[in-house]
Amino acid sequence: MATMVRAGAVARSLPRAASRRRRRLNPNYLFLLPATAFVLLMAVYPLAFNVSMSFRDVDAGALIRGDAEFVGIDNYRKVFGGTAIWQAAGVSAVYTAVSVILILVVGFLLAMLFRKRFPGSGTIRALLLLAWILPSVVSGNIFRWMLDGDAGIVNFVLRTLGYPENIYWLTNESTAIVGVILATVWSGAPFAMILIIAGLLAIPDSVYESAAVAGASAWQTTRYITIPMLRPVLLTAAILSLIYTFKTFDTIYIMTKGGPGGSTAVLPIFAYQQAFQFFRFGEGAVATTLLLVIPLVMATVYFILSRRDQEATA
Amino acid sequence: MSIKSYRLALPVSMAIVALLAAVCTSDSPPAPDEEVQLTWWDYYGESDTIRGQAVEDALGRYTAENPNVTFERRNIPRADYSRTLLQSATSGECPDLLIAANWETAGYAEAGLITEITDQVTEWGEQDAYYPTMWELTQYDGRTFAVPHFADAYSIWYNASLFDAAGLEPPETWDEMTQTAAALSDGGNRFGLAFSAVTGSEGANAFLIRSIGAGVDPVAFDSPEGLRAAEHWRELVEVGAASPGTLNWTEDDAKDQFISGNAAMMINSATYVAAMATEAPDLDWAIAPMPIDKTPASLMQSDNLAIGGCSESVDAAWDVIKWFQTAEALNAYLPERGKLPARIDVAETSQWADDPIFSVFTEELPHAWSPTGPLAESPEFFPNVQLVVQTAIGGGDLEQALAELDQKTAELLAE
Numbered sequence: 014m015a016t017m018v019r020a021g022a023v024a025r026s027l028p029r030a031a032s033r034r035r036r037r038l039n040p041n042y043l044f045l046l047p048a049t050a051f052v053l054l055m056a057v058y059p060l061a062f063n064v065s066m067s068f069r070d071v072d073a074g075a076l077i078r079g080d081a082e083f084v085g086i087d088n089y090r091k092v093f094g095g096t097a098i099w100q101a102a103g104v105s106a107v108y109t110a111v112s113v114i115l116i117l118v119v120g121f122l123l124a125m126l127f128r129k130r131f132p133g134s135g136t137i138r139a140l141l142l143l144a145w146i147l148p149s150v151v152s153g154n155i156f157r158w159m160l161d162g163d164a165g166i167v168n169f170v171l172r173t174l175g176y177p178e179n180i181y182w183l184t185n186e187s188t189a190i191v192g193v194i195l196a197t198v199w200s201g202a203p204f205a206m207i208l209i210i211a212g213l214l215a216i217p218d219s220v221y222e223s224a225a226v227a228g229a230s231a232w233q234t235t236r237y238i239t240i241p242m243l244r245p246v247l248l249t250a251a252i253l254s255l256i257y258t259f260k261t262f263d264t265i266y267i268m269t270k271g272g273p274g275g276s277t278a279v280l281p282i283f284a285y286q287q288a289f290q291f292f293r294f295g296e297g298a299v300a301t302t303l304l305l306v307i308p309l310v311m312a313t314v315y316f317i318l319s320r321r322d323q324e325a326t327a
Numbered sequence: 328m329s330i331k332s333y334r335l336a337l338p339v340s341m342a343i344v345a346l347l348a349a350v351c352t353s354d355s356p357p358a359p360d361e362e363v364q365l366t367w368w369d370y371y372g373e374s375d376t377i378r379g380q381a382v383e384d385a386l387g388r389y390t391a392e393n394p395n396v397t398f399e400r401r402n403i404p405r406a407d408y409s410r411t412l413l414q415s416a417t418s419g420e421c422p423d424l425l426i427a428a429n430w431e432t433a434g435y436a437e438a439g440l441i442t443e444i445t446d447q448v449t450e451w452g453e454q455d456a457y458y459p460t461m462w463e464l465t466q467y468d469g470r471t472f473a474v475p476h477f478a479d480a481y482s483i484w485y486n487a488s489l490f491d492a493a494g495l496e497p498p499e500t501w502d503e504m505t506q507t508a509a510a511l512s513d514g515g516n517r518f519g520l521a522f523s524a525v526t527g528s529e530g531a532n533a534f535l536i537r538s539i540g541a542g543v544d545p546v547a548f549d550s551p552e553g554l555r556a557a558e559h560w561r562e563l564v565e566v567g568a569a570s571p572g573t574l575n576w577t578e579d580d581a582k583d584q585f586i587s588g589n590a591a592m593m594i595n596s597a598t599y600v601a602a603m604a605t606e607a608p609d610l611d612w613a614i615a616p617m618p619i620d621k622t623p624a625s626l627m628q629s630d631n632l633a634i635g636g637c638s639e640s641v642d643a644a645w646d647v648i649k650w651f652q653t654a655e656a657l658n659a660y661l662p663e664r665g666k667l668p669a670r671i672d673v674a675e676t677s678q679w680a681d682d683p684i685f686s687v688f689t690e691e692l693p694h695a696w697s698p699t700g701p702l703a704e705s706p707e708f709f710p711n712v713q714l715v716v717q718t719a720i721g722g723g724d725l726e727q728a729l730a731e732l733d734q735k736t737a738e739l740l741a742e
Contacts, residue, residue, distance in 0.1 A: 073409075073438035077416045162572040163516055163589070184574030186721055272526025273574050274717040289410050290527075291706050292434065 067298035101283035120205025153267030156196035212246030252315040369426040381664035421635035429464035436467035441633040473631035475669035480691035497615035508568035511591035521590030528709035540624035549729040560719040601665035627695035
């Protein structure tokens with residue numbers, strides 16, 4: 014009985030305690046204000062402004078006066094009714110898909126190479142990372158020179174090996190995309206390598222030892238132990254590379270300016286041309302909205318997949 | 328916007344106009360003892376470059392003559408220039424004086440980025456001294472918004488030693504150009520002719536000169552003349568007179584090819600004249616007029632000087648614009664940075680007419696072409712023309728490319 018009374022008293026006093034706590038906690042929420050304001054101002058507002066702009070007829074004058082007329086989905090109709098955006102989307106898809114696959118393959122092979130220490134491995138690994146650290150202005154220009162049709166080192170090597178003529182890598186519509194993908198993979202693969210090395214080191218040696226005892230070949234070990242156990246890391250590397258590659262602008266702009274004939278004009282280049290070369294801000298905003306939505310979808314897929322993965326391992 | 332807010336908007340906007348008018352009319356010329364600092368924006372490079380230094384020297388000369396006026400110059404990279412102007416204007420800031428590329432001037436005027444100066448120009452009365460095309464590019468909606476700052480034109484630059492060694496003369500016609508350029512190519516790294524054909528505006532310049540020389544009307548490229556010009560560009564590469572690499576060359580790159588001896592000739596503007604003394608002191612080079620087909624043709628480029636749309640020192644800024652167009656100021660400033668006078672009366676003086684280099688360029692000016700009117704207001708025209716160049720050099724159906732260009736031009740003009 015006494016216990017029950019006490020329990021009742023506790024139950025009655027609970028809401029009061031909670032409300033007291035809430036009152037005490039309230040000022041703490043104030044500490045969220047700066048961060049919230051920062052995010053609203055620096056991330057949400059520009060994004061919302063961009064989306065709003067995609068529904069308005071914005072030329073240079075309207076941008077300054079701030080009186081752009083609301084035109085509904087006119088800009089979307091215009092952009093998606095044209096061929097340029099579809100071409101840009103196609104180029105983006107090919108460029109991103111091929112680049113990411115190669116980044117993962119090369120990154121994985123490099124990681125396998127550097128998993129075991131050998132003389133000079135630290136230095137070479139650091140040198141490889143340099144490619145990733147290097148500003149894309151630098152790497153873009155280096156690749157532009159290397160792939161130059163008349164004086165580039167790539168053609169020099171090919172000619173020395175007996176190839177009969179110069180290949181104009183960046184001015185030919187079919188090879189320009191190869192050139193920009195090469196530059197992207199070169200700078201992106203070391204990043205994947207670092208992630209994958211970390212993943213490899215997390216796989217316990219005992220697993221490999223048991224595989225060795227069971228007589229597994231190197232291929233079997235890689236296929237049935239390394240790759241499955243690396244799945245979460247590979248997924249992370251894939252999504253991060255995907256987003257990194259999808260939004261590439263500088264490397265391509267430096268190497269080809271989106272040419273020749275639009276063959277390397279990915280979506281970010283298309284958006285840049287619309288907004289800052291042709292001053293069609295409304296149509297540029299349509300493209301940048303698309304640029305916002307696609308990585309958002311990718312990131313969502315990533316979160317869903319990684320949560321499912323965690324649940325599966327839990 | 329509701330009717331109510333329209334009712335409110337009218338008196339408010341009238342008040343703003345009245346206020347602006349009051350500000351403008353109260354802006355009398357600065358008294359000699361009144362300190363004025365004018366902000367000046369251009370894209371000519373930092374002060375350690377030849378062009379940037381030339382601008383700062385000129386501004387220094389103005390200050391020496393008018394000690395109460397000083398300048399705060401800001402160099403903005405060309406690619407970011409219009410965007411920076413726009414962004415500043417949206418927050419109500421602008422320079423007192425700014426350079427506006429001729430084809431961007433009307434757009435700036437429409438956007439309110441620059442101030443109308445029709446009255447000042449009428450009072451000044453020197454507008455007839457300019458090449459008509461160039462003056463037309465200072466106009467928007469029948470009103471004047473800028474004054475030409477300088478002119479530029481394209482000619483043939485040639486490596487005199489290579490020509491002497493081969494016993495050749497610079498080509499006078501476009502047909503001769505193919506033969507001469509092919510003869511000067513060595514089948515390796517050296518080509519007879521270099522020009523820019525890069526994606527974007529720049530890559531259209533040389534081809535437009537060739538096309539207009541063939542008698543092409545730029546709004547109707549799909550013609551026997553247009554096809555002839557495009558086929559000629561294709562032929563230049565096919566016979567080895569020009570490199571397929573031109574498709575990735577800017578005009579700077581073409582100049583580098585020329586300086587390094589990898590090109591016997593280049594199609595380029597006078598802008599590089601000033602740099603040659605330091606960049607290629609040992610190169611024996613000279614300038615020849617553009618080859619002729621049906622008509623003599625070159626491309627005119629000019630930059631205008633304008634007053635910022637929100638400048639509070641309109642009169643002081645206008646005085647600077649006028650000063651820059653005096654013969655003394657032009658004759659000191661332009662050679663230093665390799666540009667030509669936009670004024671016919673100055674171009675005809677002996678400093679220009681008797682100069683073996685500059686005279687060739689100034690002689691191109693009377694027939695040099697530049698888009699005007701709606702075509703000049705569309706930044707897409709030149710990049711569209713470059714796509715024909717891409718097809719000519721990179722391969723593809725030329726007639727289709729020309730038809731597509733005309734269709735795009737028609738759409739631009741319809742807007």
